[in-house]
Amino acid sequence: MRAVAIAVFFWIALSASGGAEQEAREIGDARRGETIFRQCADCHQVGSDAKDRVGPHLNGIFGRKAAANDGFGYSDGIVRAANDGLVWDLRRLDAYLENPKALVSGTRMNFRGLAEPRDRADVLAYLRGFSDNPSDIPEAQPTARPREVELSPEILAIVGDAEYGEYLSSECTGCHQRDGGYDGIPSITQWSAEDFMIAMQAYKRKIRPHPVMQMMAGRLSDEEIAALAAYFGTIE
Amino acid sequence: MTLNRRNFLGVAAGTAAALSAPMVMGQGRPRVVVVGGGAGGATAARYLAKDSDGAIDVTLVEPTRSYYTCFFSNLYIGGFREIDSLAHSYGGLAASGVNVVHDWAVGIDRDARTVSLAGGGVLPYDRLILAPGIDFVDGSVPGWDVSAQNAMPHAYKGGSQTELLKAQIMAMPEGGLFAMVAPPNPYRCPPGPYERISMVAHLLKANNPTAKILLIDPKDKYSKQALFEEGWQNHYPGMIDRIGPDFGAANVEVNPVDMTVTIDGTVEKVDACNVIPAQKAGRICELAGITEGNWVPVSGHTMQSRLDENIHVLGDATNQGDMPKSGFSANSQAKVAAMAVRGALTGSRVFPAKFSNTCWSLIATDDGVKVGATYEATDEKIAKVDGFISQTGENPDLRRVTYEESIGWYAGITSDMFG
Incomplete structure (x- = not known):
């Protein structure tokens, strides 16, 4: 689905070969994006008079470190993601717009997400017009993005084997406290199974930035992630 | 691959369960004795008791009543932790159903399947888990033996030795010389000596x-x-000299009476000296007759000794393949062993072994780095799957977060070990 959308709406400027496959493209239709952005504008402003409101203003968002807007009271989730190295490049913004909670657990942004890749691309093309730094070169970061695998409904529909999940969870609890305590490593209990799966899949796909979690999630199969989600859903 | 491994495990576990079943029925609850209450042994005992819900009789043999973790002991030397914050009691394990015996295991009769204790007791087992950590190789640093450890502490087992070393560093004369004799491979905690150098430098920078x-x-x-060298250059310029084997560091001798170190014939007077000798599996493994060379070969699928399938061995004492000797590794291996033992004794489900390790090191205030990897069991060994390491030149924010994460890990692993 997404590949088709890309082919139709995005001009493919460059396709690098080799290990990290990167493509840079026109992001989307900024004028159409301006219309879609109206649903965001209750909370987020852009342009010369933009101020922080319910959400931070979005001038210069491309290439900006998460939680870097001085004076805005960010959620703990965004602050933690920033500490893990989250920088708002195109791929992360796209993932965030698709499903904010998938990228950042505990974000306050109360938005269901834009399911259509084209809608996200158009909004991001619009926002790109308010980001001066780095200069507006479509081939360069932050507009370049690696090819990604889409998280399919089939993956989310897997019913996890909670008993297997309990065994697998023993790898998590070497660092994360099973009773939900927090001393510098986040609590992972009392999450919904879906939030858990989405978060782990985002690490597995290296959308979320933390290197340990990318490594731990990277070798788990979809079934194993579902098993963990099922188990963590059973503990108090 | 995965399917093969599962099949293999399924067969192995099934066979073991069939063999032990009659004995189990004849004698009530199956008995597991765990020797050593550190990252491997405490974790294994706790998981066995917790996950078997009382179906397995678990006894932990550990001489000390208060366990001082070796991990984070360098942070005590650097002044980032109090010694008491590294101490843990076994009350949580007792509360989760583990029979905790404070005694030394001094002998193992593999035919009778018993462990004898220094206090005279004899513990029968159906499965034995050995997690004794390390002992030192006699004569590996000429001039040093365990009788010299008060003059030249090893401080490579947590507790009094760590306190002694710090006191000696604090007592050094102004402008004095601290020396460390680092160990040859393989040894406990590969970055440990270098984190210790960093913490000693931090302590001296503030006090001397x-x-x-x-x-x-x-x-x-x-x-x-590369991370340590960069950090030493940044934080402690001109303070640390490293002598490698090309300048004679493999030919070193110490004199704990005169407080000298002789490197390739050149005598150096030192004011404090940390000797970390070559290492081997805790002595009980030798007594059990399951070592080859200095270590115990084990199967990665179950952590079973290659020489005795009734004995599982964890952590630093093992020769298992690619995992470093660390508390994190021992904790990870303990869960695989606990699952395998439970499967064999109670017929519970057995899953493919998965292992991981991450080692954090502190170089200076808020300057933390880490290295880690994931592992899986092959028939030959525990094999590395994937890994990462902190990079040189990382921004200070990330280094601070890495340090904070290590504090979180300490809280996590100690609650995983001791409940």
């Missing part, structure tokens, strides 16, 4: 800034080398 540090290292290269 003209003091010098001499690192005598028989190895060509070491864990996180």
Whole structure:
């Protein structure tokens, strides 16, 4: 689905070969994006008079470190993601717009997400017009993005084997406290199974930035992630 | 691959369960004895008791009543932790159903399947888990033996030795010389000696800034080398000298009476000296007759000794393949062993072994780095799957977060070990 959308709406400027496959493209239709952005504008402003409101203003968002807007009271989730190295490049913004909670657990942004890749691309093309730094070169970061695998409904529909999940969870609890305590490593209990799966899949796909979690999630199969989600859903 | 491994495990576990079943029925609850209450043994005992819900009789043999973790002991030397914050009691394990016996295991009869204790007791087992950690190889640093450990502490087992070493560093004369004799591979906690050098430098920089540090290292290269070298240059310029094997560090001798270190014939007077000798599996493994060379070969699928399938061995004492000797590794291996033992004794489900390890090191205030990897069991060994390491030149924010994460890990692993 997404590949088709890309082919139709995005001009493919460059396709690098080799290990990290990167493509840079026109992001989307900024004028159409301006219309879609109206649903965001209750909370987020852009342009010369933009101020922080319910959400931070979005001038210069491309290439900006998460939680870097001085004076805005960010959620703990965004602050933690920033500490893990989250920088708002195109791929992360796209993932965030698709499903904010998938990228950042505990974000306050109360938005269901834009399911259509084209809608996200158009909004991001619009926002790109308010980001001066780095200069507006479509081939360069932050507009370049690696090819990604889409998280399919089939993956989310897997019913996890909670008993297997309990065994697998023993790898998590070497660092994360099973009773939900927090001393510098986040609590992972009392999450919904879906939030858990989405978060782990985002690490597995290296959308979320933390290197340990990318490594731990990277070798788990979809079934194993579902098993963990099922188990963590059973503990108090 | 995965399917094959599962099949293999399924067959192995099934066979073991069939063999032990009659005995189990004849004698009531199956008995597991765990020797050693550190990251491997405490975790294994706790998981066995917790997950078997009382179906397995679990006894832990551990001589000390208060366990001082070796991990984070360098942070005590650097002044980032109080010694008491590294101490843990076994009350949580007792509460989760483990029979905790404070005694030394001094003998193992593999035919009778019993462990004898220094206090005279004899513990029968259906499965034995050995997690004794390390002992030192006699004569590996000429002039040093365990009788010299008060003059030249090893401080490579947590507790009193760590306190002694710190006191000796604090008592050094102004502008004095601290020396460390680093161990040859393989040894407990690969970045440990170098984190210790960092923490000693941190301590001296604040209290005795003209003091010098001499690192005598028989190895060509070491864990996180680029990260430590960068950090030493940044935080402690001119303070630390490392002598490698090309300058005679493999030919070193100490004299704990005169407080000298002789490197390739050249005598150095030192004011404090940390000797970390070559290492081997805890002695009980030798007594059990399951070592080959200095270590115990084990199967990665179950952590079973290659020489006795009734004995599982964890952590530093093992020769298992690619995992470093660390508390994190021992904790990870303990869960695989606990699952395998439970499967064999109660017929519970057995899953493919998965292992992981991450080692954090502190170089200076808020300057933390880490290295880690994931592992799986093959028939030959525990094999590395994937890994990462902190990079040189990382921004200070990320280094601070890495340090904070290590504090979180300490809280996590100790609650995983002790409940």
